[in-house]
Amino acid sequence: MSTPDVVVVGGGIGGLSSAFALSRSGLKVRVLEQAKEFGEVGAGIQLAPNCTRILHDYGLLEEAKARGVVPDTMVMRDAVDGTELTSLDLRDLERKYGFPYLVIHRSDLHGLFLRACREAGVELLTEQRVVAYSQDGEKATATIGAGAVHEAAVVIAADGLHSVARKLVVDDRPVSSAYVAYRGTVPVAAVDRPVDLSEVVVYVGPRCHFVHYGLRGGDLLNQVAVFESPKALAGLEDWGTPDELDNAFAGTCDAVQQGLPHMWRDKWWRMYDRDPITTWVDGRIALLGDAAHPPLQYMAQGAIMAIEDGWVLAEHAKRLRGDDGTVDWTGALAAYEAVRSEHCRRVVLTARAWGELWHLDGVEREQRNVLLRAREVDDHSFTDWIYGPTALVAEDEPAMFEPIPLASADRLASNLAGSLAQ
Numbered sequence: 001m002s003t004p005d006v007v008v009v010g011g012g013i014g015g016l017s018s019a020f021a022l023s024r025s026g027l028k029v030r031v032l033e034q035a036k037e038f039g040e041v042g043a044g045i046q047l048a049p050n051c052t053r054i055l056h057d058y059g060l061l062e063e064a065k066a067r068g069v070v071p072d073t074m075v076m077r078d079a080v081d082g083t084e085l086t087s088l089d090l091r092d093l094e095r096k097y098g099f100p101y102l103v104i105h106r107s108d109l110h111g112l113f114l115r116a117c118r119e120a121g122v123e124l125l126t127e128q129r130v131v132a133y134s135q136d137g138e139k140a141t142a143t144i145g146a147g148a149v150h151e152a153a154v155v156i157a158a159d160g161l162h163s164v165a166r167k168l169v170v171d172d173r174p175v176s177s178a179y180v181a182y183r184g185t186v187p188v189a190a191v192d193r194p195v196d197l198s199e200v201v202v203y204v205g206p207r208c209h210f211v212h213y214g215l216r217g218g219d220l221l222n223q224v225a226v227f228e229s230p231k232a233l234a235g236l237e238d239w240g241t242p243d244e245l246d247n248a249f250a251g252t253c254d255a256v257q258q259g260l261p262h263m264w265r266d267k268w269w270r271m272y273d274r275d276p277i278t279t280w281v282d283g284r285i286a287l288l289g290d291a292a293h294p295p296l297q298y299m300a301q302g303a304i305m306a307i308e309d310g311w312v313l314a315e316h317a318k319r320l321r322g323d324d325g326t327v328d329w330t331g332a333l334a335a336y337e338a339v340r341s342e343h344c345r346r347v348v349l350t351a352r353a354w355g356e357l358w359h360l361d362g363v364e365r366e367q368r369n370v371l372l373r374a375r376e377v378d379d380h381s382f383t384d385w386i387y388g389p390t391a392l393v394a395e396d397e398p399a400m401f402e403p404i405p406l407a408s409a410d411r412l413a414s415n416l417a418g419s420l421a422q
Contacts, residue, residue, distance in 0.1 A: 004030040004123065005327070007150045009130045009142050009165070010158035011038045013106070013303045014289030016113035016122075018156060018310025020058065023120040025318040026325070031117065032128035032142060032150060040110035042269075043183045044215050044222030046200065046300040047104060049097035049387045054311045056099060060112055067112070068104030069214045072198040078369060079205025082253035085372040088383075090200075096380060097387050103200060103213045103222070105185075109303070133157070133165050133285050138329075140284035154329050155285045156313070158306065161272060163291035168282040174272040177296055177355070178232035180240030181271060182225045184263040188214070191221055193258045203256050206361035208248045210256045223259050225249065226271070226297075228359065240268045271296055273352070276345035281333045288313070293344035298354040301347050301386065308390045309340055315392055339394045346400060347386070353403075367409035374412055 004027075008019045011033030019029045047055070047064070055061040074088040090101040117124060132143040133155060140155040157165030161174055188195065197214035208227035215222045227248030231239035242265045249260055273296050280287040289306030316335040320328040360368050380387075382401045391397040 002028070004028040004152045006030070006154050006156060007032065007140075007142055007152040008156045008158055008288075010160060010289070010291075011035070011114075011124070011126075012040065012158065012160065012289070012306075013110050013113060014306025014310065015156075015158035016110065016117050017307045018158060018288055018313065019122045020113055020116045020120055021310040021314035022317060023117070023122050024058075025314060025321065027317065027327070028121075028123075029117075030123040030125065030150060030152070032130060032144070033124070033126045034129040036126055038110075038114050038124065038126065040106045042106040043185045043224070044103055044213060045106045045109060045303055046213075047102040047109075048300065048304060049093065049099040049101060050390055051304040051307055052099040052102050053097075053389060054307055057311070058116070060116060061099075063112055064102060064104055064109065065100070067108040067216065068102050069197065069216075069218055070100050070102055071200050071213060074101070074200045075202075076372065077201065077203045077255075078365075079203035079208065079210060079249075079252045079256055082203070082255050085204070085369055086375045087377060089377060092378065093380075093383070093387070101200075103215060105215045105220070105222075106303075108216070130157075130159065130164060133168060135283045135285060138284070153284065153327070154333070156288050157285060157291050158288045160290045161274070161294045163287065165285060166287060166291055168285060169279045169287070170277050172274060172277075174274055174294070176232065177271045177273065177352075178239075179226055179228050179271040179296075179355070180232070180244075181269040181297070182245055182263045182265070183269070184223045185215065185220045186223070186262040188219060188221050191262070193255075195221055197221070202358075203252065204358040205249075205252055205256075206365065207359045208252070209358050210249070210252070210259060212259060221262070223262055225260065225263055232270075240270055273348055276341075276348050278337075278341045278345070280337045280341055284329060284333075286313070286333050286336065292341070293348055295344075295348045296351045296355050298358060299347055299351040299386070301351070305344050305347060308343075309336070311390060312336055312340055312392060335393070339391050339397065342394060343391065343397055364406055367406040370409035370412055371404055371406070 006029045008031045023029045076085045094100045129145045130142045142150045197218045200213040203210040211224040229239040280292045288309045313336045316332040320332045385398045
C-alpha cells in the first residue's frame with residue numbers, strides 16, 4: 001500500500017464524512033474501520049440547516065432529501081397532558097438559514113457518505129482495530145491489534161466515545177447521565193394511530209421524553225423513548241431495562257402510550273457524554289467527532305458536529321496547501337482546534353441544560369410550560385447561534401443566546417392575569 005496523506009480511524013458518519021471532505025481537495029485518505037464491514041447502527045437522525053448546508057456543498061443534499069423526509073414543523077408537547085407547548089416552522093427556518101431541516105435514517109446517511117468515499121477514491125479498510133498511536137516529526141502512525149502500522153502526515157481519530165486517542169490529550173472517562181434511550185422504527189402502514197409525518201414531535205415529561213418523526217419518504221415511523229433510570233441512580237450495573245421503560249412512561253398521555261409497543265425492547269442505549277476539553281490535537285494526531293466532544297442527544301447535534309469538524313478541517317487544509325501539494329498541517333490543525341473546540345463546548349453544555357429543561361417536574365415543569373407557550377413562533381433567538389453557517393475561525397462564531405430564568409414565568413403569569421382582569 002502507498003502511504004496516504006491522511007489516515008482516519010473510524011468508519012462511522014464522522015470518519016467517512018471527514019475522509020470525503022479531505023479527499024475532495026486531492027488528498028489521499030485511508031479509513032480504518034474495526035468492524036468486518038462498514039455500517040451504522042441506530043435509527044433516525046435529525047439534520048439541521050448547519051448540516052444540510054455542508055451536504056449541499058458536498059453535492060449530496062438532494063440525495064439525502066430523497067432518502068429522508070423534509071418536515072414542515074417541529075412541535076414540543078407536554079408528555080403528561082399532551083398539550084402543545086411551542087413549535088418551530090421548519091419551512092420558515094429553511095427560508096431564514098437557506099437550507100432545510102431534514103430527518104433521515106442513520107444507515108442511509110452513512111451509506112451516502114460511504115458511496116461518496118468510494119467514488120472519490122478513499123481507501124477503505126475493515127477489521128482494523130487501532131490500539132495505539134505514535135508520531136515522529138512530520139509523520140503519525142496508527143497501529144492495529146494485529147501489529148500492522150498505518151503511517152500518514154496526519155492521523156485523525158474519529159474513534160468514538162471510548163476513543164483510544166483521547167488519552168493522548170486528557171485522562172478522563174465518559175460521564176453517565178443515568179438516562180437511557182430506546183428506539184424503534186415501524187412501517188407507517190403498521191401504525192394503529194394517526195400520525196402527522198409533516199411534524200417532528202417531542203413530548204417532554206418528568207424524567208422522560210418521547211420523540212417521533214417519519215423516515216424514508218414517509219414509509220417508516222421513527223420513535224425514541226428516553227428516561228432516567230432509578231437503577232443507574234442507585235449504582236446498579238443492570239440499568240435501563242424494559243421494566244424501567246414501562247414505569248418511566250406510566251404517567252404519560254395516550255399519544256405516548258400508543259407509541260411504546262413499537263419500541264425495540266431487546267436493546268437500549270445508555271446516554272453518556274464527556275466534559276468539554278479545549279485540546280484536541282497532539283502533534284500530528286487530532287480528535288474528531290465523539291472522540292473529541294460526545295454530547296447528550298438533546299440538541300440533535302452529535303453527528304452534525306462530527307460532519308462540521310471534517311468540513312472545517314478540510315477547508316483549512318485546502319487553504320494551507322502549497323503549490324507543491326504539501327499541507328501546512330501544523331497550521332491547519334491549530335485553526336481547526338481553535339474554532340471547533342469552543343463551538344462544541346457550547347453545544348455539549350447546552351445539551352446538558354436542555355435535557356434538564358425537558359425533564360422537569362412539579363412547579364418547575366409548570367414554569368417551563370408557561371415560558372414555552374409564551375414563545376413567539378418566529379422567535380429564532382435560540383437557533384441563530386447553532387443553525388447558521390459553520391464558523392471557520394473563532395471570530396465568526398456567533399454569540400450565544402441569553403438563557404431565560406424559570407422564575408420569570410411567575411412574573412409572566414402574573415402580568416397575564418392582571419391584563420385579563422382589566
